[in-house]
Amino acid sequence: PWGYSKENGPATWHKDCPIANTGVRQSPIDLITTGQTCAKYDSNLKPVIVSYPAFSEATFLNNGHSVQFQPSAGNLSELSGGPLTKKYKFEQFHFHWGNNDSEGSEHRVNGKMYPAELHLVHWNSESPNFSSFQEAVGSNDPHALCVLGFFLKVGAENASLKPITDLLSKVKNAGSSVSFPGKFDLKAVLPETLTDYYTYDGSLTTPPLAECVKWIVFKEPIEVSTAQMEAFRAVDDGHGKPITGNYRPPCPLHTRTVAASFK
Ligand SMILES: NS(=O)(=O)c1ccc(O)c(NC(=O)NCCc2ccccn2)c1
Ligand SMILES: [Zn+2]
Numbered sequence: 001p002w003g004y005s006k007e008n009g010p011a012t013w014h015k016d017c018p019i020a021n022t023g024v025r026q027s028p029i030d031l032i033t034t035g036q037t038c039a040k041y042d043s044n045l046k047p048v049i050v051s052y053p054a055f056s057e058a059t060f061l062n063n064g065h066s067v068q069f070q071p072s073a074g075n076l077s078e079l080s081g082g083p084l085t086k087k088y089k090f091e092q093f094h095f096h097w098g099n100n101d102s103e104g105s106e107h108r109v110n111g112k113m114y115p116a117e118l119h120l121v122h123w124n125s126e127s128p129n130f131s132s133f134q135e136a137v138g139s140n141d142p143h144a145l146c147v148l149g150f151f152l153k154v155g156a157e158n159a160s161l162k163p164i165t166d167l168l169s170k171v172k173n174a175g176s177s178v179s180f181p182g183k184f185d186l187k188a189v190l191p192e193t194l195t196d197y198y199t200y201d202g203s204l205t206t207p208p209l210a211e212c213v214k215w216i217v218f219k220e221p222i223e224v225s226t227a228q229m230e231a232f233r234a235v236d237d238g239h240g241k242p243i244t245g246n247y248r249p250p251c252p253l254h255t256r257t258v259a260a261s262f263k
Contacts, residue, residue, distance in 0.1 A: 027202030174238030
């Protein structure tokens with residue numbers, strides 16, 4: 001199966017997933033802010049609107065290539081606004097991180113990587129063509145999914161993310177999961193104003209690399225402490241080794257343009 005080691009990492013994914021090399025809207029990308037192919041300010045881009053009532057029932061899982069927080073299907077969390085014309089339903093969030101503080105994020109800004117990146121995954125709940133996340137991924141719809149990306153940087157401890165980072169030791173082994181104790185307030189993790197972001201058409205950053213994602217990557221990083229970063233680096237990959245780099249390198253932009261909601 002695919003992973004992030006030499007033997008099964010991003011450079012080998014094309015074998016099972018040809019779109020890795022032939023796709024023209026692959027993710028992640030390097031978000032360039034000056035020069036020819038740079039992000040272009042679009043004054044029509046509105047703030048992103050999230051409605052995330054605290055989740056009361058969720059599973060926290062180590063699937064061997066990331067740790068994922070997935071609420072029960074009944075969750076009513078929604079996303080709209082920004083570049084979107086439809087309402088999207090929340091599916092799950094997960095993280096990508098590196099072995100040290102100079103690597104780990106999937107998207108980059110002028111070549112700079114952050115130590116980690118949080119992905120909030122949503123699917124278009126207003127499409128007549130599908131009615132679940134898995135169907136959305138397989139639909140070939142160019143905006144079946146919308147993923148919100150937030151960079152993590154090392155600083156003060158993040159109290160809102162502490163319930164998550166404190167749980168990492170409980171899912172150290174790949175394939176292990178715990179039911180999330182109590183409520184989790186995802187809204188509290190995010191900056192209160194979701195106005196400054198980059199947005200572009202891309203793909204899943206892991207196999208099946210489906211080119212069905214409207215990406216929204218926020219400019220402002222979220223702070224976490226060194227201890228919280230270290231907790232990610234202790235999570236195992238299923239081969240008795242910690243996951244120390246579950247990020248895909250940047251992909252070619254091809255004819256795509258990146259829009260920025262800010263100057
Ligand atoms: N890293 S990402 O682009 O945000 C992202 C978001 C949602 C995802 O399901 C994935 N990829 C993922 O979960 N791949 C393994 C399981 C899977 C999910 C969907 C279809 C087939 N297989 C990546
Ligand atoms: Zn991701």
